[in-house]
């Protein structure tokens with residue numbers, strides 16, 4: 322007789338658990354690390370070592386807690402070569418460190434690198450799957466078709482008139498409330514977009530504008546912030562096992578609410594025939610456009626264009642102010658050029674002068690941009706994300722750490738400057754870059770013409786502090802002379818009837 326008792330009662334359970342762990346780990350691995358039975362070898366570029374399962378994800382999460390640490394981490398990646406592989410949870414990233422590989426992969430091969438990764442948090446819960454900039458290609462295409470009209474050269478003249486008008490309002494606000502210079506930058510940027518997209522002067526209070534800015538900032542910072550976006554498979558679990566959902570869904574609901582408040586009156590005006598010309602009336606909802614999306618889609622498209630355009634332009638003007646206050650000699654030179662070309666002291670109209678873009682992009686790079694699937698499947702597996710490392714690209718310039726805006730003068734008139742990726746590239750390139758360049762040009766030249774910008778306390782020029790509705794760094798704004806003040810008030814009074822009457826800063 323054999324004993325009935327099993328001397329190793331837990332062995333079976335142990336083996337099942339081990340087996341499940343192996344399967345789970347294999348399932349969560351990025352494609353290029355998955356076991357393929359020896360059939361496929363990916364030729365991935367080198368990269369820093371990471372932890373099991375999480376890979377390099379904790380390094381990035383740690384680095385992005387501050388602007389300086391993020392920049393240091395992006396600099397640290399340069400040592401691995403032109404392309405660097407990072408394993409981010411179950412995602413594979415390839416960071417592009419040179420202009421050469423960005424041109425090749427993002428611009429020339431845009432057809433196969435224009436997808437976006439599936440991000441259940443930033444794209445799903447926070448954006449209801451409808452924010453164009455991170456939508457996956459299938460849903461993104463229709464919106465992009467419609468948005469193309471924003472790039473049309475013939476509209477630029479009309480936009481230019483709006484920008485001139487709104488910039489006079491901005492100058493008057495600078496004059497009357499100089500300590501709120503950062504608020505005026507945002508109001509100017511958003512009011513231009515509001516006229517273009519919605520058709521009206523920006524009839525919003527400071528509180529409403531702050532909400533809109535908060536929505537955009539929350540959205541931008543939600544990208545790549547949650548571990549869930551790096552393990553999208555976990556969203557297949559039952560809802561009760563996804564405790565993170567509530568937090569992000571609440572954020573998404575707030576964004577939706579703010580968008581609706583801005584959208585509903587415009588939609589009503591278009592429906593009852595009282596709306597003035599605008600992107601919404603003449604393109605998005607125009608019957609000839611045959612936009613296939615529903616009302617929600619249209620709302621997200623219009624408000625996304627406004628948010629993308631308003632906030633990026635705001636940050637660029639703030640960057641310009643930073644450059645000017647920390648480099649007084651550059652401010653002086655730029656002002657001399659503006660004065661030389663346009664000063665008869667009577668008008669704020671500016672001829673198109675060769676004023677160097679006063680922000681020197683190599684010095685103030687934008688964060689990396691997300692990208693999707695394969696370059697060549699023989700090299701990178703489907704689903705690889707390609708990211709532009711703007712810090713690495715900046716280092717390719719001579720005197721990379723010097724503020725030399727002159728480096729951008731060549732060839733900036735007709736198309737975005739070669740080697741400049743601040744607007745992204747390929748098929749997803751910013752639809753508003755021409756509008757943006759013109760808006761910035763007008764704002765920079767007019768601000769320089771009318772005001773002296775100086776530090777109002779200690780400033781660290783690496784801390785742009787973009788994600789705040791308060792003053793990002795201390796600046797003193799002084800009108801150049803009583804004559805300049807008179808000029809601003811005089812010009813503003815001519816346009817009084819066209820300005821928005823809203824926006825008293827106390828509200």
Ligand code: HEM
Pocket residue numbers: 453454455461465468471625626627629630631633634637690691743744745746747748749750751752753754756757758
């Ligand atoms: C200095 C100002 C601006 C900067 C730095 C900027 C930068 C960018 C970048 C980096 C992207 C992502 C591109 C990519 O994925 O490759 C983008 C997308 C976008 N931008 Fe801009 N932008 C600016 C101004 C504007 C303006 C004025 C508008 C509107 C008129 C606008 C509308 C958009 C839209 C709608 C997208 C998403 C495009 C899509 O989903 O296909 N941007 N922008």
